[in-house]
Amino acid sequence: MYVPRPWTEDGQRCASAGIPADVGFATVPAPAAEMIAPHPGLRRPGALGGRRRGLRGNPTLRTELEQREVGYVLAVACDHRSPRSEERAAALVTEMPRRAWQRLSAGTGANGHRFYDRAVVYIADDRPGHNQVLVRRNRRTGELAFCRCYSSTAVPLSTLVGVVGRRWTVEETFQSGKGLTGLDEHQVRRWTSWHRWVTLAMLAHAFLAVATADALTGTHQTD
Incomplete structure (x- = not known):
C-alpha cells in the first residue's frame, strides 16, 4: 500500500x-531496496520493478544494489547517461555492429514468444562488477528500449533477457490474483483490515496455483 x-x-x-x-x-525505490536487504547472499540478476516510473534508472537504488553485489536489470530512458560518459543510451546504438544483435525472446505472451533484436553495450567503469546497457529493438518498427544492467560476475546476453522476462511473470501473477481471488477488491478503511485481506487473498491464490500444478502433473494427494 x-x-x-x-x-x-x-x-x-x-x-x-x-x-x-x-x-x-x-x-518507490526505498521499499525495493528494503526488500533486497534481508538477502545478503543474493547474487543473481533480478528484475526490480521493470518499467515502473519510480524505479527507472534510479541512481540511489542502483548504487545500493551494487554495493550489495546484487545484480539488476532496470529500465532507463533513451536519454540515460552512464556516470563515466556523457553519451546518451540512444546514441550507443549507432556504434553497434550488425553482428552485435541477436534475436531473442524474453518469454511467451498471449500471442506466443516475444522476439526482439537485442544487444548489450559494456560501460567503462572503475567500480567492481560488470555494467552494461541492454538494448531492445522492435524488428518491425525499429523502436528502441533500454535497460541498465549490473552483475558482480559476467553473465551472457541470454541471461539478461531472461531477467527482463520475469517482469511479465510478476505482472501476470498480480492480474491472476486480482481475477481469481479479489486481490484488489478490498473495501476496507483501516491498515490492519487491508493487511488481512491481502494476506488471505495471496494465500488463496497460492493454494490455487499449487492445486493447478498438481492437476496438470497428475499428482493428487488424499488424506
Whole structure:
C-alpha cells in the first residue's frame, strides 16, 4: 500500500486509520531496496520493478544494489547517461555492429514468444562488477528500449533477457490474483483490515496455483 506524504505528515489521520506510527513516507525505490536487504547472499540478476516510473534508472537504488553485489536489470530512458560518459543510451546504438544483435525472446505472451533484436553495450567503469546497457529493438518498427544492467560476475546476453522476462511473470501473477481471488477488491478503511485481506487473498491464490500444478502433473494427494 502506498501511503502519500499528506497522510504521513498527519499523525492523527494515520492513527485513525490504524497505520503504525513508525510508517513514514517513502518513494518507490526505498521499499525495493528494503526488500533486497534481508538477502545478503543474493547474487543473481533480478528484475526490480521493470518499467515502473519510480524505479527507472534510479541512481540511489542502483548504487545500493551494487554495493550489495546484487545484480539488476532496470529500465532507463533513451536519454540515460552512464556516470563515466556523457553519451546518451540512444546514441550507443549507432556504434553497434550488425553482428552485435541477436534475436531473442524474453518469454511467451498471449500471442506466443516475444522476439526482439537485442544487444548489450559494456560501460567503462572503475567500480567492481560488470555494467552494461541492454538494448531492445522492435524488428518491425525499429523502436528502441533500454535497460541498465549490473552483475558482480559476467553473465551472457541470454541471461539478461531472461531477467527482463520475469517482469511479465510478476505482472501476470498480480492480474491472476486480482481475477481469481479479489486481490484488489478490498473495501476496507483501516491498515490492519487491508493487511488481512491481502494476506488471505495471496494465500488463496497460492493454494490455487499449487492445486493447478498438481492437476496438470497428475499428482493428487488424499488424506
